[in-house]
Amino acid sequence: MIITSPITTDNSWDTIFEDTSLVSHLTEAVIPAYLQERRWFAAKTSVLKQLVLDKVLPFPLPTPKGAYLLVVEILPDTGMAQQYFLPVAFVPKQTDSEQEPASIITPVIVNGESGLLVDALYTDVFRQQLFRYLIHNASVEVGTGFLHFLRGSVLKEMTLVNTDELNINSRLLGVDQSNTSIVYEERFFLKIYRRLFRDPNPDSEITYFLTERAGFKHSPRFAGSITWKRKGSYDVSVGLMQERIENRGDAWPFMLQHILRYFKRIEDKQTDVETIEQVKLLRPRKINQLTESLVNLIGFDVLQSVQQLALRTAQMHIALSSDVQDARFAPQYFNSDYTVWLKNRLLYQFDSRCGLVENNLGRLSGLALDYAREFLQRKADMINRILNFDDRKLTSCRIRVHGDYHLGQVLVTPPDDDFCILDFEGEPENAIHDRKVKQSPLKDVAGMFRSFHYAIYATVFNEQNEFTYPRRQLFAAGEKYYAAVVAVFLQKYIKTAQKHRLDIGYLPEIKYLLEYSLLEKAVYELGYELNFRPTWAIIPLQGVMQLLRG
Structure with a gap:
């Protein structure tokens, strides 16, 4: 929603935020309305009890009017205070017709001059200035601190160019996402973190x-970062720049098309689903250990791609555990502190999910309703599983992990459909400290397995696919596909990890940690589905039932 009535101030642009009436108008009406329409604003479903401009930091630009970096602090009725990064600039009336609607915060009249108050990331001059500062490893004073622009090795070659005079082509990435990304020269992505945390963002760190x-080669290379630093205070990650990777898109549609072919082959051959081989879940298998008929239904090339994804996943974990001198990344054994943290977090999450299931039974039907009732009946079983976690029985190590690993976090790269891993921010629902806790690398493996499971059910739910088999048969066939690709992935992952001495334990411990992580992930997913897509709640519910029934 665009506020059509301009805000008027007699102050100059240099003192605009000293006008208390203007600030009140912004914080009480204008900025809340603007935030509600932004994809990156995480408190859309909450009532805002308070919104304040926690920091107003002048930011120099090579124009008569600079920008301001606003740190907007909100207090929702559902939780703790949150801070958001909103850089703003003034666009004069004669050029305001060029502004994208999404950039406009409000019309303003500043000391008699009409124009727009806009999100500065939508202005070319602001984007170019960020790039120049990164090129020069600059430290820019803002308020009582400074913005530190750290240049990565991939940017160093560009220092030979006079970037102060060079016009750098830039554009905002048009994808709807939780941050704002800028593309420079079609070669670099600068991700601006909209939500700010009291600690460096794990995405930038990892x-x-x-x-x-x-030296990990299968993630977009670090090109630079922007960090807000203040003496005696915590560092805040503002942005991360990475080299652009040529790709065919992420692995989600890649997997969907192959799963669809599997179902179509079943229907074309009029295969009896009962006759398809049932691989034991979480039991590693080589491709040649599957029946020929199952390999033909899935596709030998698909199973090879699954192996390749497993290889890259293991290599990521090997790299993450490679420095025993850096306390942030050195592997650690399981201990009682971790166990207490894990159990408390999961019990709280599980309790909230039980309440959601009880309140949403009326929105479920068929198999999903059956699973939901069993979920509630077996509440004690799941609590026991959570509480039975015992670090004294575990010999493997914990490391820094991706934390939110799924098919959408992996790019498919030409020419041979290899994989490139990105986005290390962790699960958005978790606190920043929790995202940095070292965990079993099998947590990421479990995340990818849950993503496979989702892709299977998403294919069945897509009404454009026009299947002739009833859904219950498709679900049964899908579970057999799932068990097979999990087995092939697991065999390659374990072999690679053990070859390079990544300590993930022996097979019984691997199976135990995978089952625990799969349960944790499915319970986490259940909250989203019941809140936003109740017809999809069957997917995490099926995942939970699969584990409880053994």
């Missing part, structure tokens, strides 16, 4: 470590 220090 990307730098993997590509600048550990």
Whole structure:
């Protein structure tokens, strides 16, 4: 929603935020309305009890009017205070027709001059200035602190160019996402973190470590970062720049098309689903250990791609555990502190999900309703599983992990459909500290397995696919596909991990940690589905039932 009535101030642009009336108008009406329409604003479903401009930081630009970096702090009725990064600029009336509607915060009249208050990331001059500062490893004073622009090795070659005079082509990435990304020269992506945290963002931390220090080749290279630093206070990650990777898109549609072919082959051959081989879940298998008929239904090339994804996943974890001198990344054994943290977090999450299931039974039907009732009946079983986690029985190590690993976080790269892993921010529902806790690398493996499961059911739910088999048969066939690709992935992952001495334990421990992580992930997913897509709640419910029934 665009506010059509301009806000008027007699102050100059240099003192605009000293006008208390203007600030009140912005914080009480204008900015809340603007935030509600932004994809990156995480508190859309909450009532805002308070919104304040926590920081107003002048930011120099090579124009008569600079920008301001606003740190907007909101207090929702559903939780703790949150901070958001909103850089703003003034666009004069004679050029305001060129502005994208999504950039406009409000019309303003500043000391008699009409124009627009806009999100500065939509202005070319602001984007170019960010790039120049990154090229020059600049430290720019803002308020009582400074913005530190750290240049990565991939950017160093560009220092030979006089970037102060060079016109850098830039555009905002048009994809709807939780941050804002800028594309420079079709060669670099700069991700601006909209939500700010009291600690460096794990995305920036891990990307730098993997590509600048550990030599991992299958993630977009670190090109630079922007960090807000203040003496005696915590560092805040503002942005991460990475090299653009040529790709065919992420692995989600890649997997969907192959799963669809599997179902179509079943229907074309009029295969009896009962006759399809049932691989034991979480039991590693080589491709040649599957029946020929199952390999033909899935596709030998698909199973090879699954192996390749497993290889890249294991290599990521090997790289993440490679520096025993850096306390942030050195592997650690399981201990009682971790166990207490894990159980408390999962019990709280599980309790909230039980309430959601009880309140949404009326929105479910068929198999989903059956699973939901069994979920509630077996509440004690799941609590026991959570509480039975015992670090004293585990010999493997914990490391820094991706934390939100799924098919959408993997790019498919030409020419041979290899894989490139990205986005290390972790699960958005978790606190920033929790995202950095070292965990079993099998947590990421479980995340990818849950993503396989989702892709299967998403294919069945897509009404454009026009299947002739009833859904219950498709679900049964899908579960057999799932068990097979999990088995092939697991065999390649374990072999690679053990060859390079990544300590994931022996097979019984691997199976135990995978089952625990799969249960944790399915319970986490259940909250989203019941809140936003109740017809899809069958997917995490099926995942839970699969584990409980053994």
